[in-house]
Amino acid sequence: MFILKRQDVEISSLQHPKRDQQIPILNYQGQSFRLISVFSANQAEEAKAFWRDLTDNRGKVCVLLEEPERYSVWGKIRLEQLGTEASPDAKIVPFTQACLLLLQTVYMDIEDLLGGRQAALFQKDITEVFRQWHFPQADSPTAVKHLLTLEPLTALQVPPWEEHHLITLLQELYRLGKEYFGNTNFAEGVRDILQDMPAADLAQFLEWLKSSPLGKLWR
Incomplete structure (x- = not known):
C-alpha cells in the first residue's frame, strides 16, 4: 500500500483485551495498523519483499514503515475487532x-558440533537479538538460558510473544545459524524437528510457515 516515514505516522499502544500485554x-x-514484522x-x-508479498499476493492492506534503525510492516485492523481475535491468540502458543x-x-547442534565456546557465543548473540527487538521475558542472560533449556511442549507457560516476535526470531535464528555453521542445512527438516508436537498444532505451524516468506528459509 504505502512506504511511510516515521514523521508520517503516529504510533501508540493499546492494552491487549485477552493478555497482559x-x-x-x-x-x-484515520486508519489503524497492527505490527506484523520487524526488520x-x-x-x-527483505522488508520490501515481505511487504509486497502481503499486499500483492495475499491481498492484505499493509504499510511499510522506514526508520533509520529498522523497517517494519504493519497490517490494517479495526480496533473494535481486537477483542474478537480468538484464532490468532489460540494459535500463538503452539x-x-x-x-x-x-x-x-x-543451540544444541552448535554445542554438539562446534563446542561449548561457540554455544556460549551463540547464547550471547541470541540474547542481543531478544534485547534489540524487545522480546517479553527474554531481556536477560538468565531469562534466555531458561528459554534454551525449558521443555516447550510441557511448560506451564511460554513467553507472551506476538506473531511479529516469532517472525523476527526465525529470521534472526536463520541468519545466526548460517554464520555459525557456514551453510543452511540446519533449517531443513522442520517437520522432523517438531515431530513431538500434537499433529494439529504441527500442521497449523507448517502452514503458517509455508504461507510466509519464512517458508523459503525454513523447510
Missing part, C-alpha cells in the same frame, strides 16, 4: 512452542 498501533490518515536497517530488500524448539535445536 501492550499492542503497538500505527495510525495513518533491521540492513534488511531493506507457534511459540515450535519456534522455541527450533531455537533449542540450533
